[in-house]
Amino acid sequence: MNKSILFSFLFVQNILFAQFSERNLSSEKWQFKNAKENKWLTASVPGTVHLDLMNNKIIPDPYQDENEKKVQWVENEDWDYQTSFKLSSKELANQNIDLVFNGSDTFSEIYLNGKLLQSTDNMFRKWTIPVKQNLKIGENILQVKFKSAVNVGKELAKRVPFTTPESPRSYVRKAQYQFGWDWGPRLVTAGIWKNVQLNFWNQAKFENVKIEQKALTRQKADLNIHAEIFAEKEGKYSFLINKISQNITLKSGKNLISIPYQIQNPKLWQPNGWGDPNLYQLKILLQKDSKTIAEKSERIGLRTVELIQEKDEKGKSFYFKVNGNPMYAKGTNWIPSDSFTPRITKAKYQKLIKDSKEANMNMIRVWGGGIYEDDEFFKACDENGILVWQDFMFAGSFYPSDGNFQKNVELEVKDQIEKLQNHPSLALWCGNNEVDEAIVNWGYQKQFKYSKEDSLQVWKDYKKIFHEVIPNAIKKYATNDKQIYWPSSPSIGWGHQESLTEGDSHYWGVWWGEQPFEIYNEKVPRFASEYGFQGMPTLETTKSMFSGAPDLSLQNGTIKAHEKHSRGWEIIDNYMKRDYHIPTDFVKYNYVSQLLQARGMQIAIEAHRRAKPYNMGTLYWQLNDCWPVVSWSSIDYLGNWKALHYQIKRSFENQVILTEEKDEVLNFYAVNDELKKFEDVSLIVYAKKFNGDTIVRRRTDCKKRCLDGILKLASPKTSFFISESERDNSFLNLILVDKKGNKIAESNYFFSKSKDLKLTKPTIQIKKISPTEIEVSTDVLAKDVYLMGDTHFSDNFFDLLPKTSKRIKLSKPLEKVEVMSLFDTMN
Incomplete structure (x- = not known):
């Protein structure tokens, strides 16, 4: 070899071995087929078998009509995927080549050029396989053979001598919500749900x-x-x-x-x-x-987060201290925003988190029945100042603890720690959602006739996974010994008194217990990590449930199929008749169901915030949806704000003025969550008629400093000169001002329930200020003004006081804005 050739060879080698590089195999031409059949069809990676079947017109869209039940056969089949790709001599010359599956759902065998390289059994793990020795210059064939997760799960369940609730999902390390929930469809998928790549390194x-x-x-x-x-x-x-x-x-x-x-x-x-x-x-x-x-x-991001639990005269505190300051947690629970997770775009992640920020949230709990969300979710939380309570993916069932399961869980925890630990938004790791609750409170042992030994084994399995395997893996793989671990949410079930005096609480006396909304005033926990009430999605999203012309009727089979709670409609109606007139018109029913949901959550949040610092957190269930559905969400599947989200934005303001009526006394609470304390504030209260006439004006000055972010003032109800007979057509307008007269907070208080208000028909006028701004005005009180149109309104479902106006911004221009108020539902 002459010197020039040698120099050229070394130069090429130097360049070649200088860099780490990646090649995305997801962009290759993929195919899939039923393992029983021979015909290959086009596929997408990342993707799921349901999406591929839909794209090939083998199955209908399960989100539309009553199609969900028509696609259940898919979960019982095995599915094969394959692609071919060409490798150059330059690529093969790299010292090392790794084949990386960032997500394979779930039980699969990976073959390269006919050789079995890896078997997978966990949707949540990353699989890295050295493959240089298995590759060749020219065409290479990559195959992934998926087994039915349902069938494999059933086989695994047979190894346990007792029946597990909701078997076989607890034996399958896969997104648990795919097996169906009371807000989501049963769509048990398979497929390569994240990118596949070749990593070249030297x-x-x-x-x-x-x-x-x-x-x-x-x-x-x-x-x-x-x-x-x-x-x-x-x-x-x-x-x-x-x-x-x-x-x-x-x-x-x-x-x-x-x-x-x-x-x-x-x-x-x-x-x-x-x-x-x-x-x-x-x-x-x-x-x-x-x-x-x-x-x-x-x-x-540079910050400190501590979970403070200190004994006091009422139990034990539960709150987060951030950068040395106690933080009142205001937020929500997050589920996957699609049943087919590869469809969740970066833009959807960003929008949902920005909508959370706009609604004044500072914490989101990632619920344990979904997925460990994409990097884009955490990126958005980092950028928007949203702390993340991260559940591990276990929810509401009994889980095994055999050696294989333990090792699988440990490596799952390892992968997630390595993926998430560096995000400043990550605040807490939680072992599971409601597994402790399910064992202790849900009566499965009696239902399935467990022996004493069976029950002891369930508790032993629980302790092994959530009190040993997971916390030990965190200690082993996390670099920071200050990583916070909480074994189960809730820590104590909602039927027990201790659930209100320590730990975190899932209070479901409202909805599941069918208690009135007002029970929230009594059942105030230290930290409310789950509670909620259902409301219908917006009309646009309701219409998307239909493949053809929508039939907007509560009796329609499609509408009924998109309520996954067995008694959902009945419960909504029972609560609605307590507080509202039940409309027969579908559009008005949709509107009132949203008002009902917003009212329930407003009562809960106000009760929690009034109890500060006893209560130091309120996370309602839930932010988002995975398909078009009647649910607990505040933002529906298409990203539209329901009445609840507009109310959440108001209820979560850093400064609020709240009213509590107790024993003929009105207690007013000025609540401040900012680091800067307010002092020298004044509360101005106007008692008014619905026509705008002022009955009385009261001003209370408070010179003392607001301690613990809360200031309580009280007045006898009679001091506002509103008789019993006038409460149905009167209200209080409360304004909190600083010493310079600047408004800090404002709210309204109504003495009667909405159905009892003696409203008069408002003349609501809409004036166009610009293509994307309108002004809404009224002559008399317009309760719960509902602006309708294919745009996002900066505010909606709001009370417009007599002889006032309000400027509203639109996300895009509209030719016409339709409007409705509560008065329209009372006749």
Whole structure:
């Protein structure tokens, strides 16, 4: 070999081995078929078998009509997927090539060029397979054979000597909601639900990088950068953090290194409502002979989060302290926003989180029956100051604890810690949703006639997984010993008194217990992590339930099929007749059902916030939907705000003025959740008739500082000169002002339920200010003004006071805005 050829060869090798690179195999031409059949059909990756069947017109859209029941056969079949791809000699010349499945749902066998490489059994794990020796120049064939998760689950269930509730889903490490829930369809999928790629690397690669915050002061942040590096050969390397270099020596094989790093005068990541969620970009490089061979980018936030549980005279506190300050948690519960998760776009993640921020939330609980959400979800939470309570994916059943299951769970936890730990939004890991509750309170042992030994085994399995395997895995794989772990949500079931005096609570006396909304005033927990009430989706989303012309009738089979709770309509009607007139017109019924839902949650949230600091968190069930459905959500499947979300935005304002009527006394609570305390405030209360006439005006000045973010004032109800007979046509308008007269908060208080109000017909006028702004005005009280049209209104379902107007912004222009108010439902 002459010198010029040798130089050229070395130069090419140097370039070739200089970089880590990826090749996305998801973009190749994929096919799929029923394992029983021979005909291959076109497929998409990422995807699911249901989507592929729909695209090939084999099954109808299960979201429409009553089609869900027509596609149940899919879950019992086995499905094969395959693609071919060409590999160049240059690609094969890399020292190492890994085949990476970021998500395979669920039981599958992966073949490359006819050789079985990997069997998978967990939808939530990442599968990395070295494949250089199995690849060839030219065409390569990749096949994935999926077994029915239902059938495999049934076989696994047979190994247990007793019946497990909702078997076989608890034996399958897969999104539990796919098996059907009281807000979601049964669509048990299979498929390659995340990207598949080839990773080419030379000399060394990052297995993962974890950022540990050791200490945080106003002057500096002390970090440790923990990197797991796999090196081909022992040698000297350079490790760079934002261009700051440090020499390291790596041995052949796996290396664990920790490099200290400082940030001077750090800007804190603050939750929404407290300041900016400041973020820092860390670019981490591994170099050999001044050439970059591996790199990672991490975006971090500097903050502290603590869960405070201290005994007091009433029980034990439960609240989050963020950056050294007690934070009142205001937020919601999150479910997957589609039953077919590959359809959840980055834009949908961003919109739902921004809608949460706009509604003044600072925390979201990711519910344990769904999925560990995409990076885009956490990116959006990081950027918008939303803390995440992260459940592990176990929900409302009994789970096994055999050796294989334990190991599978441990590796699932490992993958999720490596994926999520660096996000500043991550506040807490929770073992499960309602598994403790299911064992203790739901009577399954009696229902399935368990022996004493069976019951003891269930509790033993529970303790093994949620008190040993998961917390031990967190300690093993997380770099920060301050990672917060909470074994089960709720910690105590809602029928027990202790559920209100310690821990977190799922209070379902409303809805499931059919207690009146007013019971929320009595059943106030330390931290409400779940409670809710159903309401219909918007008319646009209701119409999307139909493949053809919509038949908007409560008796229509399609409408009925999109209410998954067996007694849902009955419960809604029972509550509606307590507070409203039940309309016979569908559009008006839809409107009132949304008002009903909003009213129930308003009562709950106000009861929680009035109890501050005894109660320090309220997370309603639920933010979003996975398909068009009547549900507990505040934002429907198509992303439209229901009346509830508009009310949540008002109820979660940092400063609110709330009213409580008790023993003929009106108690007024000024609540402040900002870090800055308010003092020298005045409460101005107007007692008014619905026609706008003022009965009396009262002003109360309070010079003292507002302690614990809450100030209580009281007045006898008779001091407002509203007689018993006039309460149906009178209300209070409350305004909280500072010492300069600037308005801090405003609210209205009605003495009677909506159905008892003696409303007069308002003349509501809409004036166009610009293509995307209108002004709404009225002559008399217009209760619960409902603006209708194919646009997003900046406010809706609001009370418009007599002889006042309100400016509303539109997300896009409308030719005409239709309007309705509560008066229209009372005649």
